[in-house]
Amino acid sequence: xxxxxxxxxxxSTIVQSGGEEYSCQFRGKLKREKKKTLRLVAVGDEVxxxxxxxxxxxxEEVLPRxxxxxxxxSFRPRYEQVIAANVDQxxxxxxxxxxxxxxxxxxxxxVMGEAAGLDCVLCINKNDLADVRxxxxxxxxxxxxxxxTSATEGEGISLLKDRLRDRISVLLGPSGVGKSSILxxxxxxxxxxxxxxxxxxxxxxxxxxxxxxxxxxxxxEIIDTxxxxxxxxxxxxxxNLRELFPEFFSRQGDCRYRNCSHTKENHCAVLAALEAGExxxxxxxxxxxxxxxxxxxRDQIR
Ligand code: GDP
Ligand code: ZN
Numbered sequence: 395x396x397x398x399x400x401x402x403x404x405x406s407t408i409v410q411s412g413g414e415e416y417s418c419q420f421r422g423k424l425k426r427e428k429k430k431t432l433r434l435v436a437v438g439d440e441v442x443x444x445x446x447x448x449x450x451x452x453x454e455e456v457l458p459r460x461x462x463x464x465x466x467x468s469f470r471p472r473y474e475q476v477i478a479a480n481v482d483q484x485x486x487x488x489x490x491x492x493x494x495x496x497x498x499x500x501x502x503x504x505v506m507g508e509a510a511g512l513d514c515v516l517c518i519n520k521n522d523l524a525d526v527r528x529x530x531x532x533x534x535x536x537x538x539x540x541x542x543t544s545a546t547e548g549e550g551i552s553l554l555k556d557r558l559r560d561r562i563s564v565l566l567g568p569s570g571v572g573k574s575s576i577l578x579x580x581x582x583x584x585x586x587x588x589x590x591x592x593x594x595x596x597x598x599x600x601x602x603x604x605x606x607x608x609x610x611x612x613x614x615e616i617i618d619t620x621x622x623x624x625x626x627x628x629x630x631x632x633x634n635l636r637e638l639f640p641e642f643f644s645r646q647g648d649c650r651y652r653n654c655s656h657t658k659e660n661h662c663a664v665l666a667a668l669e670a671g672e673x674x675x676x677x678x679x680x681x682x683x684x685x686x687x688x689x690x691x692r693d694q695i696r
Pocket of ligand 1: 519520521522523543544545546547568569570571572573574575576587588
């Protein structure tokens, strides 16, 4: 049977197929391959498995991934850790206040999404508390879609739901911005606990279930990532970072130097656009900061 990995709990891989869940182990030949990679499957992977009765099964094969969202493994940073597989889009959730907008965190998330080749949507929640439309306009200018929501008032929820339909989305954002509240607003029957404290306990208690897939309705699948607050940027380097800022990438053909870093060069189209107010100062400053961080991290990993 064909199925999809919804959760990984300890040694068991929870596979969903035809509305049923199967707690699966790996076939021996797959276990041997495990020596080469840290983990054989990630949430979102499609697998071929053999049901063995009473809701259990054996995974025979992991099908090729269409996309993957990764970070550096926390313990062995040279290794890739796939956070989620076969994802269509990254939904970056932040709040207008409490906690307030943190633009560099948003920029690190867009870079993560771009490096994985995913569409990025920015969801600004707690819109009832503050008006941050001006602060997020750079993202619209860069080509990202921005959805303003208030999970408590219900504002923007149906718009967000439209964005989530017929896709696999990863929800990513700091704790306390309202990710659980948004999921509950989208689908009240989920009944997720809300409030910073409950998130922390959840993360602490089941360290292996920090990523899980939730089917909101057929075709609308969300991968929730409580506890993925801090991550490293897999696939981004000081050299390719400029390609991961779409509003820089679209201008780079007009720079005089082909390898222009858009930081100090003469006749740089990005710096010119910055001066003209067409590229946001915050995006450019954060680009420089992330670039320096990546160079530093690379030296540490070597
Ligand atoms: P998570 O950690 O991202 O899952 O955040 P939660 O959903 O647990 O929400 C954190 C806190 O923010 C809770 O006390 C929620 O009631 C509150 N909250 C969530 N969404 C909104 C909103 O749109 N407006 C306001 N004012 N508070 C919200
Ligand atoms: Zn340039």
